Amino acid sequence: MTRLSTTARTRLIILGGISAASAFVLWLLERRPGGHDGDYTPPLPQYKRGMRERDYVRLIPEDELVRVKGLLRRVYNLRSWFNDTESISRAWVNVLAAAQKPEGGGWKLDFDIDQVTPSQLSALCAAVELYFLGGLLAQQIRKSRRPALKVLPGEDPRDPYSWLSGLHDDNTIYINANRWRETISDENPMNFEGALCTSKLEALAHALGHELVHAVVLNCFPDIDAASVAYLPDDKHGPIFMLLNKKLFGHVGHASQRLFNIA
Known part of the structure; x- marks a missing residue:
């Protein structure tokens, strides 16, 4: 009985960790421009005098x-x-x-x-x-x-x-x-x-x-x-x-x- 409870607790801990990680990823997605749409592209740098051609x-x-x-x-x-x-x-x-x-x-x-x-x-x-x-x-x-x-x-x-x-x-x-x-x-x-x-x-x-x-x-x-x-x-x-x-x-x-x- 004790061994079974320990296994259950272990599973709960693992599932909790996965849920927390998923929530964190979703939070990051919400904060970036474009939200969940996947259309976000990093902004290009602004033009500055003296930039190299490339x-x-x-x-x-x-x-x-x-x-x-x-x-x-x-x-x-x-x-x-x-x-x-x-x-x-x-x-x-x-x-x-x-x-x-x-x-x-x-x-x-x-x-x-x-x-x-x-x-x-x-x-x-x-x-x-x-x-x-x-x-x-x-x-x-x-x-x-x-x-x-x-x-x-x-x-x-x-x-x-x-x-x-x-x-x-x-x-x-x-x-x-x-x-x-x-x-x-x-x-x-x-x-x-x-x-x-x-x-x-x-x-x-x-x-x-x-x-x-x-x-x-x-x-x-x-x-x-x-x-x-x-x-x-x-x-x-x-x-x-x-x-x-x-x-x-x-x-x-x-x-x-x-x-x-x-x-």
């Missing part, structure tokens, strides 16, 4: 990433080269050489911003677009019957302190003249998004490349420009911008920096 690419929704990669393939096919460092460096050299020719605007490396004309700015922007985007952006703008890209000298009241103002919805970019009176030279270079610029013309070409990334998104993916959680962070410099800026123009980040703080 980390920020994970934050781009799959359908948007597919579209962006498709656009990159089209650009690479049009320009007949990929995004390797050597090809990108050569393309920037070609842009500067084209810009200094009469048909490219007759630019000087150390130009006087007060003497720059809209036609020169348009020619430089067109050269950057052609060498790096293969004409795809220009084609898309014409196809969509959107306003043509314009680069205008002067000062944009919306952003008078940047080298360029952000792209406007009508495809207009303003050159903020007060910034382009500064000196950029071999002795006073600038790091523009990872590119070492030793002339104002070189810095301006890279700045236009930055704005052309915004123009690509605005004109090719207007829905992404308006609402994508992977484009809007950091004033529209989120993961999608970072990926395109790197893969199209070789830019790292989206900031310019004086190397020696010389006025």
